[in-house]
Amino acid sequence: DTGVSQDPRHKITKRGQNVTFRCDPISEHNRLYWYRQTLGQGPEFLTYFQNEAQLEKSRLLSDRFSAERPKGSFSTLEIQRTEQGDSAMYLCASSFSRLGTGELFFGEGSRLTVL
Amino acid sequence: ILNVEQSPQSLHVQEGDSTNFTCSFPSSNFYALHWYRWETAKSPEALFVMTLNGDEKKKGRISATLNTKEGYSYLYIKGSQPEDSATYLCAYQDNYGQNFVFGPGTRLSVLP
Secondary structure, eight states: OOSOEEEOSEEEEOTTOOEEEEEEOOTTOOEEEEEEEOTTSOOEEEEEEETTEEEEEOTTOOTTEEEEOGGGSOEEEEEOSOOGGGOEEEEEEEEOOSSSOOOOEEOOOEEEEEO | OOOOEEEOSEEEEETTOOEEEEEEOOSTTEEEEEEEEEOTTSOOEEEEEEOSTTOEEEETTEEEEEETTTTEEEEEESSOOGGGOEEEEEEEEETTOOOOEEOOOEEEEEEO
């Protein structure tokens, strides 16, 4: 399978714990996006990388959230001191585009439940 | 703050019915409009990307139109089938062309 993969698919944690999600994009894709989706809402932008550079972060991304993409390959999204409001589906997507309209290829998401 | 809206929020139709949904987006600084289909327990999949005013795209029984001057796009499904049941998302790109702003989606249920 050469699609976008995310790990873990499901994570249940207690409030205050740290969690980390991993995304492996399609290998030739230079762009990688993280989105958060809650019930009844569309995907909400969190952050975006072009190669290894983090080019944009949502104002909604508090300082408890950090994302990396070392060497422009896989990416990790870490949430520190989780809160119940962090419970959501975290979606990763990648694309290859020099001009900006490249379609997004999504992973199946990592569902976080904070108790 | 960019606002992308979709209507209706949800829709139930009988197999064989034709249906359509609306996506509205800012008409200024427009770059591209994408449609995605998201089936339960799967990942969202791209249906169409449209960039020019008046664009029409078609894939089988599904088609889409684009009006960038007034800021809306329609998605049409002809002769709905149960396998069309999914959430349909539209996503707007402004002319920086990097970020995608998604609407809340339209949840379609096609009853056999």
